Amino acid sequence: MKKLIYILFIITMLASCTSHQNRQKQSFETAGSGKIVVYQVFTRLFGNTDTINKPWGTIEENGVGKFNDFTEKALKEIKSMGVSHIWYTGIPHHATVTDYTQYGISNDDPDVVKGRAGSPYAVKDYYQVDPDMAVDPAKRMEEFEALIQRTHQQGMKVIIDIVPNHVARHYQGLNNPEGVSDFGADDDTSLVYARNNNFYYIPGKAFSVPAPKDGYKPLGGSKHPLADGKFDENPAKWTGNGSRLAQPNFYDWYETVKVNYGVRPDGEYDFDTLPDSYKSKTYKEHYAFWKEKEVPDSWIKFRDIALFWMDKGVDGFRYDMAEMVPVEFWSFLNSSVKIKNPEAFLLAEVYQPDLYRDYIHKGKMDYLYDKVDLYDTLKHIMQGHGSTDNIAPILHKLADIEHHMLHFLENHDEQRIASPEFAGDAKKGMPAMVVSATLSTSPTMLYFGQEVGEPGAENAGFGAPSRTSIFDYIGVPHHQRWMNKGKFDGGQLNDEEKKLRSFYKRLLSFTANSEALMGHYADIHSFNRSRTDDYTDKVYSFVRWNNKEKLIIVSNFSAANSFAFELQIPADIMGKMEVTDGNFIAADQLFGKKTTSLNVKDGLGTIDIQLAPLQSYIFKIKSN
Template structure:
């Protein structure tokens, strides 16, 4: 199969949990009690395996030093009242220039160990993505690794002003931060005066437990009372600080950034910083976490390469899996994103969302396969898989701060059952082995050229009476010489379908009709020589909670290998 395409396949992993196979899971336990994964657990062998599966990048989530209750020589722990869990949130950054010491075998060598991780990743042919968290930082932020001439955040702020263009923070003047009674049985001992606005735009001094109370909102020159931005040159001080942070990590070999809550940072900043970085790092990737579809184009125009496809494809597919939406609703997603094909990052799991195999979605990884297939095959945009997903991680542990919510904790020290099975294959169940093989085959199919930048044609309007539009979805992908018919079956029963290719599809895709082709059923391995004709039905059997693909290629071409 031709692997020389440009479709990004991203493997997201939280190093704190990835390599921890201790199995000592005390809810709310310390690092000594529960253990912790290390950067060294991403061995050459593991990284080579990811590359062989077809991944192009690894997103190492939680690399930067962040708020925590754990102490190290030279690194004081944070006040527990402004730390979520024992390990702390990877998004409450305590030093933008430093590496989380939890992740190092020798904490004093943590930056060198990260350099080695980057080197191993690149040697395996993979790119490195880390988080860039521009909107907020930890309450007790203090950098001891920033360049000598770089002033710390807030160092020159006028704390008597609620808003000042070159302040790094917003100050709630004459108010003391109050950590509410829902944080614990006793009033908080943490003191902050004057209080600073909380990361999720809480501009009062009483953030709740559901707020991002462990973080402080950064000021990019936007007046919070009027919404007016003050961006004239010289740019606001926060902009300049963030440029230097990005430049630093790009110099360390980082290939891209997943930009946390990019939509909470003004668009002009993105345009300015990306344009400034690109002459030195032209291939640097920026993936924006955006949840406002009406703003997609302005962030892409500002220079972000890809955006989260959460409120579009992800939410729709979750609704279909749960039986709350019709499969035909997928049609509305691509219609609403016209002109954005290939610019949206597709995923079915990440650190913010509930696991497919959790009790909150479908209860088993196998039932999530048709949604993953649609997500992977519908266009040439990047696709992301979350660690544990390919082994059906349930996410139903009660880890501590995170609780039993169907998500994998980002706040606690923990050992995941799926990661123990990953690192110790003898522990894998038959169900896990079968699920991983299904993912392997899907990732192999994704690398087939038609799924890179091939054109897309929705079949639902033309074949809606030939299938169940509530539980089945069908579409075509095409590039010259190669055509694929894809069917996702979300139903509990096998679908035996005879689907025609409408004449309009041939016209739209500029696909030649009447030529002889080899037709391969990717799942069964059956193949035959057929003639491409409009309105002729082509038969395909799709198992329950699965997907089917018919691949049409010239008679002399090599078809994808089937295992």
């Protein structure tokens, strides 16, 4: 029965492979370059050398990184990992408890700020950068513009966040361009909803701070003149995650307010909808669709914000919680962005698979997080209770949009691989990263500190360890050892951390230069699972190729067991790879030390594999 099930599965996957190959041949065969590699960095933490790490520590106690910490040396080291794009997380000015009143910035109330530094997703002023990261806060925009220039000089592009679904509860645009009114400034607050209101209101009710849970106290109980359990907002506004209560729940996004995009409280749209035919139309046609139409005021405000940052030299955006904003708005915004810069990089946070294709085709997104399918599957495998049998069906499911699904193993929202709550050992991420980075033509993302095994163990204040804090001032110990007090040479890393970083550097540099990874894919895992018990569901294998490069990729996810087996590649796949009968050298591209033989007889390819725990190979086929 097991054999029959696998044979049927193989037939399905091979059919998928052929369809997938045809699509890839049309889109990427002549690309002439490797994959996009995105390096996400939490900007205010990157350059911090302070190691006190006091819970709820102030900026003076725990320190903070600056734009200027991204020196030419630092950027060169990032670039050396094959990085093409840097996502500088937390750039727009967000609510914070740190006092910047001497620069004309109003204080924020700790009762509606998460952490002492504040969440980067509670933006307070979209036309300015966060003052924490400037050596001279009065010149903070100039310092960020210089960082953009330095990044470009190293051959990398700049991505920043835009958070259209919500803004800080105390939004105050002090730097609006001439003629730009502030969010909510022209709202009719007597109404729950109006098409051109920027916010939703609860008339007749004042906002109440959520009742604390689990002993929570703002700033950990430290004294602060505004920490009194009150915040003046009358009438109350809907909360960022959609709560319509004047007193939201403690676990709601109570530090933010939801932006109105012309969606009535009953869910009806108060704007023109896109015909289904626009799924196949270009961004220019989308732009033309909206050009003569009246749209809600919030649409215009966020379009102008995006274009403002593009004028500063920003090359693209990561859109927070894009699925909470109507797809028609994204058509409007992204077509405007692409008209200005057709090469702009547009990445969206969408977690509902049934929405993926609408946000890509109608919303004109370039890339979406592949969290629900690939990330979650790989996480389960790394934790020891998942099966590699579940990987191949993901490629089948997403074959038509696989290029648009960005792959990652860490980001600011997710647990660190090395944390006990995830895998407890950074090395367990190595086979998963090989698979994640080479499985498809999609971009790969690396979160700063991942490459040196950062465990996110610090108790920073708001929230719990396992994730590096985005709410408080904190040092990032493993990353700091690589940073080595601004030398950026890894001088303080231990041997295991150096090996891990070398692995990431080798892998990602290879993916950035491999043409095969922008070519065809075929599953061979299912075929090998059906023919021998020596090949288990802790191993995964597949092939990638184009007309210049042929790759065989195999990984062992087990941290305890070695495996030895004869890996077979079916004749029909060998034929598609245009590998004829004979003996070929198979040379590992990860570390360059392993060379073996690929034997092809009657079309069937065979290669002897010996895998140590957590070991991977990327074999490149060469002629004898």
